[in-house]
Amino acid sequence: MKYYIVAGEASGDLHASNLMKALKQKDENAEFRFWGGDLMEKQSGTLVKHYRDLAFMGFLEVVQNLGTILNNIKFCKKDIQENKPDVLILVDYPGFNLRIAKFAKELGIKVVYYISPQLWAWKEGRVETIKKYVDEMLVILPFEKDFYRKHQVDAHFVGHPLLDAIEGLPLIDIQEFKKENNLNNKEIIALLPGSRKQEISKMLELMLSVRKDFKDYQFVIAGAPSLDKNFYEQFVDADVHFVSNRTYDLLRCSKAALVTSGTATLETALLNIPEVVCYKGSRISYEIGKRLIRNIKYISLVNLIMDKEVVTELIQNELNTKNLIQELNKILNTEKRTQVLTDYEVLRTKLGGSGASQNAAEIIVNL
Numbered sequence: 001m002k003y004y005i006v007a008g009e010a011s012g013d014l015h016a017s018n019l020m021k022a023l024k025q026k027d028e029n030a031e032f033r034f035w036g037g038d039l040m041e042k043q044s045g046t047l048v049k050h051y052r053d054l055a056f057m058g059f060l061e062v063v064q065n066l067g068t069i070l071n072n073i074k075f076c077k078k079d080i081q082e083n084k085p086d087v088l089i090l091v092d093y094p095g096f097n098l099r100i101a102k103f104a105k106e107l108g109i110k111v112v113y114y115i116s117p118q119l120w121a122w123k124e125g126r127v128e129t130i131k132k133y134v135d136e137m138l139v140i141l142p143f144e145k146d147f148y149r150k151h152q153v154d155a156h157f158v159g160h161p162l163l164d165a166i167e168g169l170p171l172i173d174i175q176e177f178k179k180e181n182n183l184n185n186k187e188i189i190a191l192l193p194g195s196r197k198q199e200i201s202k203m204l205e206l207m208l209s210v211r212k213d214f215k216d217y218q219f220v221i222a223g224a225p226s227l228d229k230n231f232y233e234q235f236v237d238a239d240v241h242f243v244s245n246r247t248y249d250l251l252r253c254s255k256a257a258l259v260t261s262g263t264a265t266l267e268t269a270l271l272n273i274p275e276v277v278c279y280k281g282s283r284i285s286y287e288i289g290k291r292l293i294r295n296i297k298y299i300s301l302v303n304l305i306m307d308k309e310v311v312t313e314l315i316q317n318e319l320n321t322k323n324l325i326q327e328l329n330k331i332l333n334t335e336k337r338t339q340v341l342t343d344y345e346v347l348r349t350k351l352g353g354s355g356a357s358q359n360a361a362e363i364i365v366n367l
Contacts, residue, residue, distance in 0.1 A: 004085035008093030013037030022361035159356035274331035
C-alpha cells in the first residue's frame with residue numbers, strides 16, 4: 001500500500017518512524033511519502049518537507065508566519081492529490097492536519113489519526129471534524145479513549161509509543177559516555193530547552209542562571225536534531241557542555257533535568273530522571289492560551305496522566321532563578337526525589353506495556 005504521513009514536530013518524527021518500521025513488517029509492499037524528519041527518512045521513502053520548516057510556537061508566532069503555513073497546506077493538498085495514497089496517516093499537529101484530513105477524505109482516501117491532538121485541553125469542538133473526516137483515531141494516553149467515547153467516537157488506545165522507543169535502548173556506560181563527549185567526572189544536570197530557536201534561547205538563559213549554585217555538577221545541553229551545532233556555541237563554555245542527537249543517552253547518564261514543557265517531560269520520566277518542568281512563552285501567547293485552555297490543572301504529560309503533581313511545573317512568571325534553584329535542590333537532595341521516582345513506577349503502569357507501534361500498524365493495515 002501507499003502511505004502518506006504528516007508529522008510536524010520532532011516527537012512526531014520519532015513516533016512516525018517507529019510506526020513506519022512496524023508497517024513494513026506487516027506490509028511488504030509498503031511505500032512511504034511523508035512530511036517529517038531525519039528518523040522517518042531513515043525508514044526509506046520520500047521526504048516531502050522537513051518539520052523544521054513547519055513548526056511555529058505560540059499564537060503570536062503563528063500569526064506572524066500565517067502566509068508560510070497557508071502555502072504549506074496548499075502544497076500538501078496538491079502533493080496528496082498528485083500521488084494518490086491508499087491511506088493518509090496524520091500525527092498530532094492539529095492546526096495543519098485537520099485541514100488535510102478534510103481534503104483527503106473528500107478525495108476518498110482513508111484517514112488515520114495517530115496521536116490525538118490535545119482536544120481535552122482546548123478546542124474541544126474539533127472533535128466534530130474528527131467524527132466527519134477521520135476513519136480511525138488511535139490514541140496513546142489512557143484517558144483519551146474515554147474522552148472520545150463521550151463524543152461518540154470509537155477511538156483505539158494502542159499504548160504509548162515512547163515505551164517502545166525506551167524499552168529497546170541498550171545499556172549505557174556512564175563513564176564511557178562522558179569520555180566520548182568530553183565531559184568531566186561531575187554528576188550531570190541535563191538541560192532540555194526545546195527544539196525551536198526562539199524557545200531555546202529564552203529557556204537556556206533561565207536554566208543556566210542557576211549554575212553558580214550547583215558548582216558540584218556539570219550542565220549539559222541536549223541539542224535538537226533539527227538545529228546545527230553552531231547555534232549552541234553561544235551557550236557553551238568551561239562549565240556548560242553540549243551533546244547532539246543523544247538526548248536519551250544524556251538523560252540516562254544524568255542525576256536530574258530541567259525540561260521545557262512538551263513530550264520531553266514524559267520521556268524524561270520514563271527514563272527515570274527527576275525533573276523540573278519549565279515553560280515561558282511570549283506574554284501575548286500566554287495570556288491567550290490561559291483564556292482558551294480550560295479544565296486542566298497541569299501542562300506536563302506526567303502530571304496529566306497521573307492526575308496529580310508528580311513533577312514541579314514552573315510556568316511563566318514562576319519560572320525564575322530563585323524557584324529553579326529551590327526546585328532543583330529538592331529533586332537532587334531531598335525526599336522529593338524519592339517520591340518522584342516512586343510515582344514514575346505508577347506512571348509506567350498506567351501507560352500499559354510496549355507495542356504501540358505494532359498495535360497501530362495492525363489497525364492501519366486492516367483498514
